[in-house]
Amino acid sequence: MRRLRAAAGPARENRGAGSQRCPGRRTQRRGRAVGDGLLAQLRPPRLASALNTSSSAAGSLAAMEPGPPGGSRPAEPGRRLSGAPLATSASSRSAARAEPGRLSLAVAAVLPAGGSGERMGVPTPKQFCPILDRPLISYTLQALERVCWIKDIVVVVTRENMEAMRSIIRKYQHKHISLVEAGVTRHRSIFNGLNALAQDQPDCKLCKPEVVIIHDAVRPFVEEDVLLKVVIAAKAHGAAGAIRPLVSTVISPSADGCLDHSLERARYRASEMPQAFLFDVIYKAYQQCSDYDLEFGTECLHLALKYCDTKAKLVEGSPDLWKVTYKRDLYTAESIIKERISQELCVVMDTKEEKEPISYLLEALRNELNHVKVTCGALGYAGRDTQHILEQCYSFACVNFMTSDFHKTKKLLSMLEESDLSILYPVVVVSDEQKLQETLTQGAIIIAALIRERSLGFVGQLLVA
Ligand SMILES: Nc1ccn([C@@H]2O[C@H](COP(=O)(O)OP(=O)(O)OP(=O)(O)O)[C@@H](O)[C@H]2O)c(=O)n1
Numbered sequence: 001m002r003r004l005r006a007a008a009g010p011a012r013e014n015r016g017a018g019s020q021r022c023p024g025r026r027t028q029r030r031g032r033a034v035g036d037g038l039l040a041q042l043r044p045p046r047l048a049s050a051l052n053t054s055s056s057a058a059g060s061l062a063a064m065e066p067g068p069p070g071g072s073r074p075a076e077p078g079r080r081l082s083g084a085p086l087a088t089s090a091s092s093r094s095a096a097r098a099e100p101g102r103l104s105l106a107v108a109a110v111l112p113a114g115g116s117g118e119r120m121g122v123p124t125p126k127q128f129c130p131i132l133d134r135p136l137i138s139y140t141l142q143a144l145e146r147v148c149w150i151k152d153i154v155v156v157v158t159r160e161n162m163e164a165m166r167s168i169i170r171k172y173q174h175k176h177i178s179l180v181e182a183g184v185t186r187h188r189s190i191f192n193g194l195n196a197l198a199q200d201q202p203d204c205k206l207c208k209p210e211v212v213i214i215h216d217a218v219r220p221f222v223e224e225d226v227l228l229k230v231v232i233a234a235k236a237h238g239a240a241g242a243i244r245p246l247v248s249t250v251i252s253p254s255a256d257g258c259l260d261h262s263l264e265r266a267r268y269r270a271s272e273m274p275q276a277f278l279f280d281v282i283y284k285a286y287q288q289c290s291d292y293d294l295e296f297g298t299e300c301l302h303l304a305l306k307y308c309d310t311k312a313k314l315v316e317g318s319p320d321l322w323k324v325t326y327k328r329d330l331y332t333a334e335s336i337i338k339e340r341i342s343q344e345l346c347v348v349m350d351t352k353e354e355k356e357p358i359s360y361l362l363e364a365l366r367n368e369l370n371h372v373k374v375t376c377g378a379l380g381y382a383g384r385d386t387q388h389i390l391e392q393c394y395s396f397a398c399v400n401f402m403t404s405d406f407h408k409t410k411k412l413l414s415m416l417e418e419s420d421l422s423i424l425y426p427v428v429v430v431s432d433e434q435k436l437q438e439t440l441t442q443g444a445i446i447i448a449a450l451i452r453e454r455s456l457g458f459v460g461q462l463l464v465a
């Protein structure tokens with residue numbers, strides 16, 4: 001377990017002593033966000049890793065429901081690359097196995113998270129603003145932690161936010177994180193993060209990587225494939241960065257506030273993140289960087305070009321790479337997360353037979369949840385079945401046919417509680433066979449609404465359909 005230690009120091013003189021890095025395999029969090037769906041969470045919910053998805057094989061549930069080969073899996077924010085991603089050094093902690101001839105690189109990431117979020121217009125710096133009650137930065141950390149070939153993640157936060165960051169790391173069990181003190185500008189913060197990685201000293205547990213990813217902590221929807229693309233491109237070109245088409249046209253105002261000229265939009269792109277660099281390239285650029293650039297610059301790729309004559313390779317990124325900047329971006333991010341974790345509903349019954357009412361219910365649900373895959377299964381006595389259930393879905397609907405003592409429902413709830421999975425706003429809808437049949441459509445409508453809304457207000461509620 002890595003011990004966290006903040007490295008203090010102003011940008012230029014930063015001593016950047018990193019933190020403890022423990023060698024050994026990067027354990028992939030296999031946690032699944034277990035959505036609320038319809039389970040009674042009788043205790044306050046622990047929050048889900050809404051973007052963290054395991055790539056587990058199908059469980060027994062899939063056997064009961066025709067589905068895609070390899071079983072059903074909730075829609076994942078980012079496609080897990082089928083090929084073995086970059087493996088790091090021989091002592092790699094990565095689970096990845098380098099494909100023959102595949103580059104083997106030591107890769108680390110620097111996440112600037114030392115801003116104040118003025119444009120967000122709220123007291124809390126936006127990287128700590130909650131989405132579904134979980135700090136935004138935790139989603140970004142989770143997205144990077146899912147990538148097993150990133151050896152170290154250096155998070156750059158202000159001194160006053162160090163303790164808050166440490167508690168987030170503890171609460172959400174983030175691994176392999178080093179904390180470094182931020183600078184007064186984004187470039188200075190990034191420079192501090194690079195300094196921590198450059199301290200390739202025997203007592204420093206951070207190793208200097210061959211390639212370093214720089215990614216704003218407020219861009220939570222980063223996927224493994226774009227990370228891999230920029231890293232491979234950086235290895236070949238020295239620098240690489242994700243870009244997106246411009247949505248608005250860029251214009252140049254004249255001194256009197258009128259239009260001077262406009263740029264031909266099709267010829268330009270928006271520079272997004274992640275970006276990646278040969279460590280020596282970007283570190284040298286920051287070391288030679290002028291104070292003006294450190295103070296007012298906003299583009300790392302520009303520094304590589306200006307100070308190291310390195311032309312970054314530009315990589316088309318997905319629409320979700322955008323930076324959370326304004327309040328509306330938080331609402332957008334929450335909607336994206338809700339949509340992604342609501343892609344699948346697991347209907348768990350206390351019987352193995354697929355009795356007639358359940359088929360009616362499944363049909364009604366499929367009508368209500370037309371973009372959600374409904375998987376149906378019985379709550380196995382052996383924990384094995386339940387483990388598969390837990391790994392399959394974000395949302396559950398428990399339907400009791402055989403008994404009304406909810407013994408099995410409680411058993412599943414206990415397992416969810418005891419597992420290392422988090423639960424996100426679970427809710428219970430109680431129906432028995434007779435009522436369910438009469439109010440089938442109503443039951444399906446309630447289930448659909450609860451899955452989509454995932455409101456904290458529904459936690460622990462008992463809705464009787
Ligand atoms: N001194 C700074 C300023 C910004 N950042 C980080 O750089 C990323 C992108 O910067 P930006 O969106 O500008 O964040 P803020 O500076 O916080 O936003 P604002 O300009 O609205 O205050 C954010 O993760 C932010 O925390 C940083 O590490 N150190």
Ligand SMILES: O=P(O)(O)OC[C@@H](O)[C@@H](O)[C@@H](O)CO
Nearest residue numbers: 186216271272273298299300
């Ligand atoms: O910190 P600001 O939001 O002002 O700017 C940051 C952005 O410029 C930056 O994240 C991308 O342009 C990629 O470099």
